Amino acid sequence: MKKYLLTALAAATLCLALPAAAQNVAIVNGKPVPTSRVDVLAAQLAKSGRPVGAEMQGQLKDEVIAREIFMQEAQRRGLDANEEFKSQLDLARQTLLIRELFADYQKTNPVSDAEIKGEYDKFAAANGGKEFRARHILVEKEEEAKAIIASLKKGGKFDEMAKKQSKDPGSGANGGDLDWATPASYVPEFSAAMIKLNKGQTTDTPVKTQFGWHVIRVDDVREAQLPKFDEVKPQIAQQLQQQKLAKFQEELRAKAKIE
Numbered sequence: 001m002k003k004y005l006l007t008a009l010a011a012a013t014l015c016l017a018l019p020a021a022a023q024n025v026a027i028v029n030g031k032p033v034p035t036s037r038v039d040v041l042a043a044q045l046a047k048s049g050r051p052v053g054a055e056m057q058g059q060l061k062d063e064v065i066a067r068e069i070f071m072q073e074a075q076r077r078g079l080d081a082n083e084e085f086k087s088q089l090d091l092a093r094q095t096l097l098i099r100e101l102f103a104d105y106q107k108t109n110p111v112s113d114a115e116i117k118g119e120y121d122k123f124a125a126a127n128g129g130k131e132f133r134a135r136h137i138l139v140e141k142e143e144e145a146k147a148i149i150a151s152l153k154k155g156g157k158f159d160e161m162a163k164k165q166s167k168d169p170g171s172g173a174n175g176g177d178l179d180w181a182t183p184a185s186y187v188p189e190f191s192a193a194m195i196k197l198n199k200g201q202t203t204d205t206p207v208k209t210q211f212g213w214h215v216i217r218v219d220d221v222r223e224a225q226l227p228k229f230d231e232v233k234p235q236i237a238q239q240l241q242q243q244k245l246a247k248f249q250e251e252l253r254a255k256a257k258i259e
Contacts, residue, residue, distance in 0.1 A: 025061050028068045037064045105248050111240045119236050120229050127182050133220040134194055135176035137161060138168040138212050145206030145213040152202055158217055167212065176217070182224055190214060 024032040038060045042052045045060075052060070079085055135158055139145050148161055159175025166172030183191035193207040197218040207214040 026065050026068075028065060029072060031068070031072070033064060033068045037067075102245060102248075106241060106245060109244060109248070111237050111244065115240055116233055116236050117229070119240060120232065123236075124226055126184065127226060128224050129182065130195070131180045131182055131222050131224045132194055132218055133180050133222075134178045135159070135162065135217045135219060136168070136171065136178060136190075137166045137176050137215040138172070139165060139215075140167065140212050142206050142208070142213050145215050148215050149202070149204065149206070152215070158202070177219075180222075180225070187211075190216070194218060 023035055025035045025038055026033045038057070041060045041063065042057070045052050045056070050056075074080060137145070137148055137158070139148070144165070148156075148165065151161065152158060159177075162172050162174075162176030166176055168176075171178050183195050186194065187209050189207060189209045193203055193214075194216055197203065197216065199218060199221055202217040203215060207216055
């Protein structure tokens with residue numbers, strides 16, 4: 001009977017010890033290292049898009065144990081009482097707490113689909129209409145531009161003259177090609193002259209802007225090719241989210257009493 005009671009007590013003690021042991025990944029120099037530390041590291045990796053498989057779990061366990069060993073040694077040397085360490089710890093705490101504040105705000109103030117669609121509609125209204133495939137030759141003086149127009153009327157090739165004479169290095173190297181763009185993409189003086197041209201036409205007189213004198217030719221015209229809503233929805237959502245967060249930060253600054 002006595003032997004039976006001892007066996008039962010041993011089994012009960014083992015059952016009580018198992019849950020406690022399961023809560024720890026290891027015991028280092030007599031100090032338990034909780035499994036929750038592995039879980040925290042795994043969650044951080046998962047957020048960054050790295051899968052946490054069985055092999056990775058073993059690596060995380062080793063990492064947590066190594067950190068505990070090194071931390072204990074640092075504490076043994078009294079480094080946690082160092083003033084510089086305390087300052088760095090305070091900065092780290094501030095950074096983490098602020099990050100949590102912003103994450104909480106974004107979680108409780110999400111961007112709605114209606115807001116995203118409204119922003120897309122504004123973008124479409126501002127960038128819709130006609131797109132122009134234009135070329136230009138940019139020079140410093142009006143006389144130069146007039147001479148270029150005269151040469152073009154005599155059969156000169158626009159792209160060759162752009163490569164030789166345009167002071168716009170980007171388009172000049174490509175024969176003056178500015179690719180497809182809406183009028184809103186250019187300064188007003190340039191746009192006003194460009195939209196008056198039909199396909200294949202060149203300006204009869206030089207166009208003055210803040211950059212110099214332009215000779216403009218329109219190679220083609222088409223309806224604006226806007227990206228579809230679903231294609232840009234993630235980018236718009238991110239932009240609106242950043243705008244909301246910036247406004248929240250400004251509101252907090254405005255309400256703060258600073259003496």
